[in-house]
Structures are given as structure tokens and as C-alpha cells.
Amino acid sequence: MVGSKTWTNSFKYVLVIIGISIAVFPYVYMVLQSLAPWNQVDRNIIPTTFTLKSYHWLFYGSPVVRAKPWGRALLNSTIVSVSDTILMVLMAAIVGYALSKLRFRGRDTIYNFILFQMFYPAIILLVPTFLIVKAMGMYNTYWGMIIPKAMSIWAIFMYTSFFKSVPQEVIDSARVDGASELRIIFRIALPISRSITTVVALFLFMSRWEELLWDMMVVRSDTLRTLNVMIATMKGPYSVYPGPMYAASVLLTLPVLIVFLIFSKEFAKGIKLVFK
Amino acid sequence: MKKVSWVEVRGWSLTSPYLVFTLIFFIIPLVWGIALLFTHWNLMSPTREFVGLGNFIEAVKSARVHAAFVNTYKIMGIFIPTVIVASLSIALLINSIPRFKGVIAVCFFLPYLVSGVASSLVVKGILAYNSPLSPLFRALFHDIPDWLGNPFLAIIVICLMITWKLSGYYALIFLSGLSSIPKTLYEAAEIDGAGFWTKLFKITIPMLYPAFYTVLILAVGLSFGIFTEPYMLTGGGPQLATHTWYLEIYYQAFSAGRAGYASTVALINAVVTFFSIIVVRKVMERWGKAHGWQ
Numbered sequence: 399m400v401g402s403k404t405w406t407n408s409f410k411y412v413l414v415i416i417g418i419s420i421a422v423f424p425y426v427y428m429v430l431q432s433l434a435p436w437n438q439v440d441r442n443i444i445p446t447t448f449t450l451k452s453y454h455w456l457f458y459g460s461p462v463v464r465a466k467p468w469g470r471a472l473l474n475s476t477i478v479s480v481s482d483t484i485l486m487v488l489m490a491a492i493v494g495y496a497l498s499k500l501r502f503r504g505r506d507t508i509y510n511f512i513l514f515q516m517f518y519p520a521i522i523l524l525v526p527t528f529l530i531v532k533a534m535g536m537y538n539t540y541w542g543m544i545i546p547k548a549m550s551i552w553a554i555f556m557y558t559s560f561f562k563s564v565p566q567e568v569i570d571s572a573r574v575d576g577a578s579e580l581r582i583i584f585r586i587a588l589p590i591s592r593s594i595t596t597v598v599a600l601f602l603f604m605s606r607w608e609e610l611l612w613d614m615m616v617v618r619s620d621t622l623r624t625l626n627v628m629i630a631t632m633k634g635p636y637s638v639y640p641g642p643m644y645a646a647s648v649l650l651t652l653p654v655l656i657v658f659l660i661f662s663k664e665f666a667k668g669i670k671l672v673f674k
Numbered sequence: 675m676k677k678v679s680w681v682e683v684r685g686w687s688l689t690s691p692y693l694v695f696t697l698i699f700f701i702i703p704l705v706w707g708i709a710l711l712f713t714h715w716n717l718m719s720p721t722r723e724f725v726g727l728g729n730f731i732e733a734v735k736s737a738r739v740h741a742a743f744v745n746t747y748k749i750m751g752i753f754i755p756t757v758i759v760a761s762l763s764i765a766l767l768i769n770s771i772p773r774f775k776g777v778i779a780v781c782f783f784l785p786y787l788v789s790g791v792a793s794s795l796v797v798k799g800i801l802a803y804n805s806p807l808s809p810l811f812r813a814l815f816h817d818i819p820d821w822l823g824n825p826f827l828a829i830i831v832i833c834l835m836i837t838w839k840l841s842g843y844y845a846l847i848f849l850s851g852l853s854s855i856p857k858t859l860y861e862a863a864e865i866d867g868a869g870f871w872t873k874l875f876k877i878t879i880p881m882l883y884p885a886f887y888t889v890l891i892l893a894v895g896l897s898f899g900i901f902t903e904p905y906m907l908t909g910g911g912p913q914l915a916t917h918t919w920y921l922e923i924y925y926q927a928f929s930a931g932r933a934g935y936a937s938t939v940a941l942i943n944a945v946v947t948f949f950s951i952i953v954v955r956k957v958m959e960r961w962g963k964a965h966g967w968q
Contacts, residue, residue, distance in 0.1 A: 407771065407772065410771050413767055414778055417782065418781045421782050421784055421785050422781070422785075424785070424793055424796040424838075425784070427796050439799075440799040440800075440806070489691050489692065489695075492688050493688065493689050493691065493692045495688065496684070496685050496688035496689045500681055500684055500688070502684070502685025502686060503682060504686070508689055508693075517948075518944075519898075519943070521899070521920070522940045522941050523699070523700065523703040523707060524927070525707065525923075525940065526702070526706040529703075529706065530699070530702060546699055548695070549696075554692065579684050579688060604786070607789065608790065608902075610905070611901055611920065615928060626789055626791050629791050629792070630905070640799060644795065644799070647792035650792050651787065651788055651792050654789075655784070655787055666779065670850050
């Protein structure tokens with residue numbers, strides 16, 4: 399017997415499938431076009447034959463055009479995003495622990511200042527920060543991309559509020575056992591908030607991976623550019639090579655997708671706590 | 675006495691990374707930025723010319739700044755209603771189905787992972803004159819619209835791109851709000867004979883007030899910081915129709931090499947953002963109070 403409820407549910411799943419198709423269409427399109435013969439790029443959604451020519455061109459160039467260091471760009475993106483994510487999480491965990499679990503004088507002042515920074519539009523600091531980075535000799539280096547982005551006020555705020563729920567008795571008994579504060583942070587506080595850390599780290603990683611403005615400003619050499627910047631700066635002369643540009647976009651998107659899918663279960667768990 | 679100093683030492687040493695970072699990358703730039711406001715400086719030359727309020731006067735009169743100012747509100751006018759309808763529909767849909775909720779929510783979140791650089795390339799490709807979608811456009815509009823060359827259409831394209839990217843993310847915020855609505859409310863309403871729309875407007879939307887608040891503040895903040903999509907697709911054109919604050923700041927600082935002027939534009943942007951968010955918050959709070967939602 400097919401009741402009206404079954405019909406409604408089937409209809410809902412049809413809507414879900416349509417919605418997801420729209421959501422993933424650019425992924426599919428990007429992959430298909432990167433594998434298409436060059437005379438079919440942006441002409442057919444599904445190419446009649448598949449070829450790796452675009453990828454080959456990207457890494458080896460052609461007699462007319464020398465290859466840009468795309469592999470290096472992918473490595474640069476990885477170096478910058480991974481180190482910044484680790485630094486942001488570590489710093490946020492340490493500072494968040496101090497602000498939520500240690501009653502030292504000045505704590506409230508620091509916390510209030512953090513709230514102020516969170517609502518302070520960072521754009522005003524863009525040009526002067528660039529000048530400081532230049533003055534410190536970090537222009538056109540990895541440090542110039544990594545250091546100024548190594549702290550996230552949002553992450554500190556998140557950890558400060560989540561560490562409040564770590565039971566005080568657990569911390570006290572660890573102290574009695576002679577554990578240092580750093581040991582308490584990394585052996586007790588962080589493991590307890592694993593799903594939160596997954597969500598925070600994923601959001602930080604994703605936004606660092608697709609940073610464009612800052613990385614474009616502080617780096618000039620091709621060998622230091624992140625993949626995102628490399629693609630963005632190619633838009634003029636390379637627009638006659640759309641196939642390889644799609645191949646580069648696939649290289650840009652795939653790592654984030656893989657990292658996200660690996661942690662998606664933990665992410666789904668943590669996201670409920672984040673928006674509570 | 676000894677106990678107190680122990681906490682002080684630990685507290686200050688654990689927060690010291692934050693303090694050092696804030697000094698170098700917040701306090702010093704803040705002061706330096708204020709000094710920049712009153713100068714003409716091209717980022718290289720040893721001399722800086724003091725111009726008083728010259729930068730402010732120029733920025734307030736600039737057609738490019740006017741365009742950025744107006745466009746941001748246009749983008750909000752299109753993007754915010756669209757993204758709220760889209761993300762709320764996704765959340766309601768996921769919330770009402772019996773199985774695979776988690777996986778489906780994750781699928782809708784996937785657009786958030788695509789860098790604006792990559793999605794811009796795709797959009798450029800599918801909107802090109804001979805693209806695989808052109809037969810569809812021809813059937814729908816009788817002609818292929820000049821998507822990125824028409825001032826009105828270009829801004830719509832950019833709004834739809836950011837809607838596509840953020841709907842799944844905002845849907846997660848609505849979903850977590852939906853999960854905290856007590857089922858008994860709906861049961862009571864059903865006994866009184868309430869239909870789908872009545873339940874939506876009398877129960878769901880009022881109970882989602884905190885989620886609406888969060889989404890709205892996020893969306894307004896985001897609208898002021900749009901850069902990648904217009905940078906990749908239109909460069910701010912046609913006729914400044916998609917020019918944004920960040921494009922103008924980037925252009926003035928690094929293409930025109932005018933550090934002082936760019937800082938001035940950034941300050942004006944910050945002030946405008948700040949007041950817009952305050953207005954949105956006040957309106958939302960008043961609206962919430964009037965209905966007893968908070």
C-alpha cells in the first residue's frame with residue numbers, strides 16, 4: 399500500500415536530489431572540462447572523449463608556452479594553510495584555556511579587548527600591516543604569508559567559551575598529579591573538545607586555503623605563489639587556455655574536499671555544538 | 675600570597691603569544707594606519723606629504739567610492755533575501771525527511787569548500803557565448819544575455835554565486851535552530867488545525883529568531899568584504915556596476931600605489947560596515963522584542 403506520506407517523502411527526496419545537483423554542479427563541470435579535448439572545453443558538458451592533455455600542459459608546458467610552477471604552487475598552498483591552521487589552533491587553545499580556566503588579574507581586560515578585536519573591521523589594518531611585514535623583511539617570503547595570519551581571534555573566542563565546560567575537578571586533579579598547564583591543555587582540554595577542534599580547524603583551513611587578497615599582496619615571485627593566487631593572476635594571458643585553468647581549479651579544490659570528507663563525520667557532530 | 679602570583683605568572687605567560695601578536699599586528703598597524711590617513715605616500719618614496727583631510731575629501735567625492743557604497747547595499751538587497759530563502763528551504767527540507775539527514779546536510783555544504791577563484795572560472799565558462807548552457811539561455815530568454823557586460827545582470831550573477839556558496843553553510847545554522855524547537859508546539863498547533871504555512875510563520879520562523887539574527891549579521895558582514903568574485907569576473911565593471919570596497923582599497927593601494935588614500939577608503943568602509951551592522955542589530959532586536967521572541 400502506498401500512502402500519501404510515502405508520496406510526500408519521495409517528492410522531498412526528488413527536491414533533495416535537485417538541490418544537491420545544483421550544489422555539486424561546478425565540481426562536476428570543473429572535472430569534466432579539465433579532462434576534455436581542447437576543442438570541446440566549454441562547448442559540451444560531457445566531452446565525447448577524455449584526455450589528460452590539460453594536466454600535461456599545466457606541468458610540462460608546450461613548445462610555445464613555458465610551464466608555470468604549478469606543482470610548487472600546490473605545495474606552497476599546503477605549507478601556508480597547514481602551518482597557519484596548526485598555529486591558529488595551538489594559539490587559540492592555549493590562550494582560550496588561560497582565559498577560561500585561570501583567574502589572573504587582567505583576564506577580563508584581555509577578554510574584552512578580544513571581543514573588541516572581533517568586531518573591529520580588519521580591513522583598516524590591511525595597508526599598515528603590509529608595511530610592517532615589509533619593514534620586518536618578510537615581503538615575498540613564506541613568513542610574510544604565514545606569520546600575519548597565524549592568529550585567529552574567532553578561534554580564541556571559540557575555545558574560551560568551550561573550555562568553560564571542561565570540569566574544574568579534572569584540571570585540579572591533574573595539577574595535583576604534577577601536570578603542567580601545557581600538558582593539561584594538550585592531554586585533557588583539547589582531547590575533550592575533539593569535535594569542536596575539528597570544526598574550528600576545518601573552517602580555519604578552508605578560509606586560509608582560499609585567501610586571495612593578502613597572499614596576492616605579499617608575494618611577487620612565481621615560486622612562492624599559492625595555487626589560488628597563481629590561478630587568479632593567470633586570468634589575463636591564460637584565458638586562451640581554459641582547459642588547463644580547469645585542471646588547475648581541480649588541483650585547487652580537490653585537497654580541501656578530501657580533507658573535509660575525511661573529517662566530515664566529526665564535523666557533523668561538532669557543528670551542532672558550535673551553533674548552540 | 676604565593677598561590678596568587680602562581681596564577682598571575684601562568685595566566686600572563688599563556689596569553690603572551692596573543693599579547694605579542696596583538697601588539698605587532700593590531701596596535702602598531704592601528705597607530706600607523708591613523709598616521710597614513712593624512713598623507714600622500716606611494717609605498718616607496720622616502721618622502722611623505724602631509725595633506726591634512728585631503729584624502730577624506732577626495733574619497734567622499736570619488737565616483738568609485740560612491741559606486742562601492744551603493745553596490746554593497748544593492749548586493750545585500752539581492753543576496754540576503756535570496757540566501758535566506760534558499761538556506762531556510764534547505765534546512766526545512768532536511769529537517770522533514772526521515773533518513774540520511776547528516777549526509778545530505780554535508781552535500782549541501784560542499785559549495786562552501788570551492789574557492790571563489792575556481793567557481794569564478796566555472797561561471798565564466800558556462801556564461802560564455804558558446805557555452806553548453808547557451809541553448810538553454812536561448813530557449814529561456816530568446817537571446818543569450820551578455821551576463822557580465824550588462825550592469826544589472828553582472829551584479830545578479832555575483833549575488834547568485836555567493837548565494838550558491840553560502841546557502842548550505844547558513845542552512846546548518848538554521849538546522850541547529852530547528853532541532854531545538856519542541857515537537858509539542860507543532861502537535862498542539864495541528865490539533866488546532868494549523869496548516870503548513872501557519873506553522874511556518876507562527877511557530878518555525880519566530881522560534882528560529884536567534885538563527886535569523888546570526889545569519890543576517892554574517893551576511894551583512896560578508897557583503898562588505900566581497901573581493902574575489904568581482905576581481906576574477908568583472909574587475910568591478912561594467913561602468914563600476916560591480917565595484918566593491920575591497921576592490922577599491924586593493925586597487926588604490928597596490929595598482930595606483932596610494933597607501934594613504936587606500937587607508938582612508940578602508941576607514942570609511944569600516945565605519946560604514948560598523949554602522950550598518952549596528953542598524954541591523956537594532957532593527958532585529960526591536961523586531962524581536964515587539965513580538966516577544968527574545
